[in-house]
Amino acid sequence: MSVRIISTGLYTTIQDAGRAGYAHQGIPPGGALDLPSYHLSNTLINNDISQCALEITLSGPKIEFLDDHIIGLSGADLSPKINGEAITMNQSHSIPRGSVLSFGRPLSGCRAYLSISGEWDIPYWLGSVSPMTYGECPVNKTSILTKDQIIPIVSTNLRSASVALSGRKFSNELEVMLGPETEEFSSQALSTLFSESYMVTDSANRMGYRLSGPTITVPDYQLISSPVIPGTMQVNSQGQIIITHRDGQTTGGYHRIGVLTEQSLNDLAQLKPRDTLTFKSLMT
Amino acid sequence: MIDQSKMSDIRLITYGESHVLLKMEQRIDPTINGTIHRLSRFILDRFRGFVLSCTPSYCSLLISFDHSKVNAKALISMLNQVLQDTDLSRKPLDSKKYLLPVCYDLTFGIDLRSLSKTLSLSIEEIIRIHCTQTYLIYMKGFLPGFLYLGEADGRIAANRHDVPRKKVKQGSVGLAGRQTGIYPSNAPGGWQIIGSCPIPLIQWDSPELSIFNAGDQIKFKSIDISAHAAIEKEIKMGTFDFQSLSI
Numbered sequence: 001m002s003v004r005i006i007s008t009g010l011y012t013t014i015q016d017a018g019r020a021g022y023a024h025q026g027i028p029p030g031g032a033l034d035l036p037s038y039h040l041s042n043t044l045i046n047n048d049i050s051q052c053a054l055e056i057t058l059s060g061p062k063i064e065f066l067d068d069h070i071i072g073l074s075g076a077d078l079s080p081k082i083n084g085e086a087i088t089m090n091q092s093h094s095i096p097r098g099s100v101l102s103f104g105r106p107l108s109g110c111r112a113y114l115s116i117s118g119e120w121d122i123p124y125w126l127g128s129v130s131p132m133t134y135g136e137c138p139v140n141k142t143s144i145l146t147k148d149q150i151i152p153i154v155s156t157n158l159r160s161a162s163v164a165l166s167g168r169k170f171s172n173e174l175e176v177m178l179g180p181e182t183e184e185f186s187s188q189a190l191s192t193l194f195s196e197s198y199m200v201t202d203s204a205n206r207m208g209y210r211l212s213g214p215t216i217t218v219p220d221y222q223l224i225s226s227p228v229i230p231g232t233m234q235v236n237s238q239g240q241i242i243i244t245h246r247d248g249q250t251t252g253g254y255h256r257i258g259v260l261t262e263q264s265l266n267d268l269a270q271l272k273p274r275d276t277l278t279f280k281s282l283m284t
Numbered sequence: 285m286i287d288q289s290k291m292s293d294i295r296l297i298t299y300g301e302s303h304v305l306l307k308m309e310q311r312i313d314p315t316i317n318g319t320i321h322r323l324s325r326f327i328l329d330r331f332r333g334f335v336l337s338c339t340p341s342y343c344s345l346l347i348s349f350d351h352s353k354v355n356a357k358a359l360i361s362m363l364n365q366v367l368q369d370t371d372l373s374r375k376p377l378d379s380k381k382y383l384l385p386v387c388y389d390l391t392f393g394i395d396l397r398s399l400s401k402t403l404s405l406s407i408e409e410i411i412r413i414h415c416t417q418t419y420l421i422y423m424k425g426f427l428p429g430f431l432y433l434g435e436a437d438g439r440i441a442a443n444r445h446d447v448p449r450k451k452v453k454q455g456s457v458g459l460a461g462r463q464t465g466i467y468p469s470n471a472p473g474g475w476q477i478i479g480s481c482p483i484p485l486i487q488w489d490s491p492e493l494s495i496f497n498a499g500d501q502i503k504f505k506s507i508d509i510s511a512h513a514a515i516e517k518e519i520k521m522g523t524f525d526f527q528s529l530s531i
Contacts, residue, residue, distance in 0.1 A: 022493075026486075134427050225423070
């Protein structure tokens with residue numbers, strides 16, 4: 001039982017919920033950027049929600065199924081097709097041996113999650129399959145997909161019942177909680193943040209999102225490097241916002257104006273370059 | 285350490301849904317940093333069950349908690365209470381000291397020649413100054429395994445390259461301002477490169493991940509290119525004794 005990667009698409013990785021608790025070693029948590037959509041893809045096919053799945057970014061891969069499988073797709077709608085025929089998102093599908101899954105134009109969101117029934121026989125590191133951007137993380141070789149790679153899948157549970165669930169709605173209004181330096185920004189800086197709209201730049205990836213928009217005045221002193229968690233909104237010396245995502249550096253030296261809620265961090269993962277967004281204050 | 289006068293320096297700040305940031309006086313200082321490490325161990329031990337991990341940095345401590353068991357407000361009030369009643373000054377910080385070999389040969393120390401000119405020091409003097417000091421590991425982070433080391437001697441303080449290199453090799457030893465450090469993996473970077481340390485900062489296949497912990501101390505010793513190659517070989521073969529670095 002296995003699947004073969006005919007082509008990888010823009011950037012396709014194998015993900016689970018990541019590895020929390022290693023920031024003191026400089027290791028970010030990683031894991032699926034839109035966690036609820038990843039969980040949903042597993043729920044669709046009755047997999048354990050912590051089973052690994054493919055995270056597919058904007059331009060999807062082409063995958064051949066070397067056996068009968070059941071798949072689930074959730075998250076971004078990247079126009080999935082089986083043997084050229086469009087299939088529905090947020091639904092389970094029985095895929096006969098020899099079929100090819102491909103993708104077309106991105107219709108909504110940025111990252112889709114593909115679950116495949118059965119246990120994936122791939123290596124874990126510190127309890128997770130998620131690859132890392134820097135360093136020779138042992139799972140990078142298998143979890144960042146390459147052309148002609150075979151993913152071995154064992155003990156398939158082939159239930160025939162088709163399941164459909166409603167997919168997550170993505171919001172581009174992101175909710176912001178207090179950050180460590182929020183109170184050191186001027187009230188004018190905060191009012192700019194919450195009244196203007198911002199755009200995702202081309203520097204947007206699993207490590208973080210750089211935004212462009214109205215300049216935010218930064219407090220007039222240098223910060224000493226300090227821990228940073230995913231969702232943190234740092235303002236650089238040019239007054240622009242950088243939001244750390246799940247593969248981001250564990251420390252930072254810019255002022256932290258706020259931090260996204262977990263829900264909004266998942267929503268951010270579905271925004272792509274040139275999308276616009278606004279911020280809503282949950283600061284009390 | 286945390287006597288009552290120091291308690292007033294501690295601020296506990298809510299940081300998102302499942303973190304609290306403890307901030308002390310914002311200064312790079314070994315005593316403040318020592319308190320951060322003591323607090324890190326104490327809080328992890330005392331609040332086991334709610335607190336999932338602690339990440340120390342120069343003068344702040346990130347506390348990650350299980351928000352299904354406690355909220356930030358309740359945790360902050362518990363921490364305030366407990367820290368008031370605790371004297372951490374007698375808690376020892378069992379830190380270790382390591383001697384790390386560095387090859388300053390020009391093959392690795394690609395910026396040594398130009399640095400020698402800008403600093404008006406001979407290459408030998410730069411190496412001697414770099415090897416004289418004992419450096420405290422204030423914190424880890426940035427890249428997996430990276431060590432934030434205590435200040436380098438002002439005489440070898442160097443400006444970063446205006447244009448960072450696209451790829452600096454793993455093990456490269458660099459200077460940037462009063463900072464010195466070792467690249468734990470190939471990465472882009474603008475530091476002035478003065479040598480190469482063959483000891484990996486992260487052991488990807490070991491459960492401990494690294495022998496170096498924040499709070500430990502590091503000293504460098506100059507080795508020649510053949511000694512560098514010999515250590516690299518031992519590391520590759522898995523026969524290198526990491527404990528031999530301990531002093």
